[in-house]
Structure formats: structure tokens, C-alpha cells
Amino acid sequence: MTLAISERAPQDVLTPAASVTTAIATVGLVREFTRKKKAPVRALRGLDLSVLEGEVHGLLGPNGAGKTTLVKILSTVLLPTQGQAMICGRDVVQHSREVRRLIGVVLGGERGLYSRLTARENLEFWGAAQKVPRAVLRDRVGQLLHRLGLESKADARVETFSRGMKQRLHLARGLIGDARVLFLDEPTMGMDPVAAHEFRTLIGELRSEQRTILLATHDMAEAEALCDRVSFVRDGAIVATRSPSAVAELVSAVRGIEFDDPNMAAIAELSALPGVRSATVTGDSVRVLVNSNQGLTRVLHFAADRGITSLHTLRPSLEDVYFQLIGDRGLEV
Template sequence: MRTYRARRKAGETVALGGVSLTVDDSEILGLLGPNGAGKTTLVKILSTVLLPTSGTARVLGKDVSTEARAVRENVGVVFGGERGLYPRISARQNLAFWAALYRLDRRTARNRCQELLERMGLADRADEPVETFSRGMKQRLHLARGLIHGPRVLFLDEPTTGMDPVAAHDFRALVRELRQEGRTVVLTTHDMAEAEALCDRVTLIDHGRLVLNEPTAHIGRYLDTRESVDFTCDDPALLDEVGRLTFVESVGPRDGGHRALLKEPGDVARLLVWLVERGVLSARRSEPTLEDVYLRLIGTRAMSV
């Protein structure tokens, strides 16, 4: 648990409470939730930036409160955006700086920097100022910085925000490689499609408490009381009519078409017949996605980044 005492208000604010979570070795865990849910607080505690107010947290068997130094030697934190990089110096100099902070000897630091620059596809631009890099290149450098000391656990905070699709795809491929090497990755993201494609398991936090913790492949079980239908419709009036049907809970865009979430499993056939009768020929039953579950449990208030 982590609480804060507001200066001008009586009592304490609970930023994180009631979270009991175990992450397996070589697992990619998606940490999801709305802004202010407690995700960042949890990551800060696990990376020893914050101390828990009560309870215990361990990383690789080491207590974050009493064995903080041992924890820091084995974790890396990769931020999204511009944080953590010095734009006016080169990529190589950035990595050398962080290697020095981790007290790597000169030879090890030089070799590790070169190895990571090559792995991240930055070797050809290694001696250019970081301010000349694209967003995708900066994120790869962020990842290299997080790996400079060889951590076994990586925390990724919105790593692909603002990337173009190609850069995001390449970054995710690098993350999968890290898992294959035996590293554990905790990914904080608002991108439901990214979490569904990349994570072995997802954990949903809201108001500082654990709401869901399940393998990604089984996430649809949380919508087992209803199903959904994907369909293509170019008629706005007909689309509005679908949303007003008594057995349809919601309608939203999905993969170039639309997805209707139904209130009961038996309503799938009703909606398919209704659509065909009105000339919609592209319609099929679909499995609930992680985004569907997220909206069901958290609501639309949480979808703003």
C-alpha cells in the first residue's frame, strides 16, 4: 500500500492499496488502468523510487525497502517521451553516462554501448546528437539505456506513444526478443491492441486496487454473459438504429467496421438476422477483445490518455 497526506486536507489519499501480484520469470505483463489508477505508483515502488507505506514488495526475491541497491542492479526503467535522454550529446555519450552511473568499468561500458547501439540499429548514428533522432530512434535509445547494466527486469512506461506503426512494430519485436532471453517485462500502456498483441498476461488497476489479473488469451471470459458482432455499415442512420436496439449494449468502431456488444449471448442471432434483413451482408460473431473488457470494467471515463 502507498498513501499520501495532502497538505491542505485532512486524512490520507490511497494511491495504491489492495494489490497482491506475482509476475513470473520471462513474462511480459501488461499493466493497464486509467490515469491516476496507481500504475505509476506501483512501478515506482518496484523500481525503488518510492517506499511502500505498508506491505511488502520483492523483485527477484529482494525486498525493495531493505535491499534497494540489490533491486536497482537488476531492474531497468524505460520511459516514453523525452525523459531520461540528453538531446545535445550523442547516443554513445548518453549510454556512456548511464554506464558510469551504474559503475561499469571502462572496457565493459565501451563494449556494452557498442553492442546495444548495434542491436538497436543505431550504430550508424551513434555519434550524432540525440536531438536529431526520430521518435522511434529515441525510444530504441531509451531501451538501450535501460539495458546498459544488464537488468533481468524491465519496466516500460508507454514506450510506443507517438511512434509511427513501423517504429512501434520494430520496438515490440525487440521486447519479444528480451523475453526470449529470459528477461521479465512490465509494460504500462493505454494501447489495448498493443497489450493484447504483446503481453502474456494483463493486470488492470483502478482506484489503487487490482481489478483483473488474467492471461491475455483468457481475457474474454470476463464478458462471458454476452457476445459481440462485427459488421460493416456505411449508413449513419442505420448505425444509430443499431445502437438503439434494446438488446445491444454499445456500438463502436472496430478494424474498419463496427462492433456491437450484446447484452446476452442469445442476442447474436437476433442481431445477425436484423442486419441481414436491412441489407448488411458483412456481419459475423466475434470474440471479445481486451478493449471490450477494459471498457466493461472501467468505463469510457478511462480511455483518455
């Protein structure tokens, strides 16, 4: 049996310098989806977000949290029900044409690519759609294919590409209009470790070019490696915003203890210990959330008294991090 222990870390929010401008801003953003003979569904519930120019900002949250809806509104695909969203000072509703010239969208999977066209033809098509001058487009397509390691596959049909190659072509498509703001949705999904590392290096290069990147991901390690700040999204609202260093502190605070002789009856005793938030069983493991170092010490003594013979460290799940940041406060930050 495995016992994973988590601790809270203090709130950590970046305070921007006065000279730094905001690239992405939303205020009270609401999006409702109507349903026949049923109450409307609120995908976003007054979401407030501020992303600085040149920042890589992560959006972390489970499926259904509202990340995709937010990205669709920011990229002018959906209209908000209430509230306001701005890209580089332009309202996404009132100035949608200007906004589209400023942004690039990198989607995961098969969306947004034409499989029967070659990589070069895909980029030429999307460049023409974004009204990139023909004299500029040819050189830019060649540069992007080279930069993303697709030069040798430039004239191969996309249907022959691996998932990782398609992800790289997605990024090239997002950059074809020389976007100042990029929206990335699970950009390394399906890539092997080497390709994912190279891709993350490229994201660092894009940051150095003062491009703003909003990264939607489930990968905690990816967020820690790439992001200046991360925002946790739940039920259509931002529940907390943190720097990766604070997330890393949470990760390092998590310890695992493996029991040779599991005893499920111990769950009630663990839950009753002072400083223990909860103790839950998942498969053959028990996860204990604690509120303090004292609570952690009590749980370790409790485990030692039961003859634990091996110890190992575990990374927290996204749910664990939510518990650390939110506590009993619901959506209150």
C-alpha cells in the same frame, strides 16, 4: 450509424509450474498522496501482482489507473504507504540498492535522456551511474547501439533524434546495466510501423534471454503480440489477469453493424432486450454490450428488422474489454 457488439469470455489465469520463480511480487500494495486541507488520494488500493521470471507481463489501464505509481514503487522511486513489493526476492524498501542493480526502466517521451549529449555519451553516463566497470562499459555501449540500430547515430546529439530513435535509446539505457527485470512504459509510442515491428522483435529476443518485462501500455494489439499475460488495472487495483489468447477471443467476438438510416430512439428498445447489458451512443455509433450468445442473436435480429445494409467488424476499446471482464462485480475478480 455503427453498432458494436461485445461478449464476455471466461476467466483465464496462467498457473505457473512449480520450478518457475517469481520475479515481481506485490502484496496488499497501497500508496496514498497527501493533500493540504483535503483527504489523501489513494493511487494504489491493496494491489496484488505476481510476475514470473522470464515473463512479459502487460499492464493495461487508462490514465490515472495506478500503472505509473506501481512502476515507480517497483523501481524504488516511491515508497509504498502499506504492503510489500519484491523484485527477485528483494524487498524494494529494505534492499533498494540491490533492487536498482537488477532493474532497468524505459520511460516514454523525453524523460531520462540528456538532449545535448550524444547517444554514446548518454549510455556511458548511465552505465557509470550504475557502476558498470569501465572495461565492460565501452563494449556494452557499442553492442547496444548496434543492436538497436543506432550505430550510425552514436555520436549525434539526442536533440536531433526522432521520437522513435529516442525510444530505442531509452531501451538501450534500460539494458546498460544488464537488467534482469525491465519496466517499459509505452515503448513503441511515436515509432513508425516498421520500427515498432523491429522493436517488438527485440522484446521477444529479451524474453528468450530470460529477462522479465513489465509492459505498461494502452495498445491492445501490442499487448496481444508481446505479452504472456496481461493484468487490467482500474482505480489502483488489479481487476483481472488474462492470457492474450483470452483477450483475442474477446476481440474476435466483437462485431459491428452500420446503419444507413440511424434511429436514436432505438437505444431504449435495444437496452430492454434480454441478454443486453447496455446500449450507449458515442458520436455516430451505438455500442451494445451483451451477456450471452442469445443476447447477441437478439441484437442481430433487432438490427436486421431495421434494414441494415452493411456490416463490418470493429475492435473493442479498452473500456469494452473492462466491461467483458468485470461485469457488475466492481473490483471483485
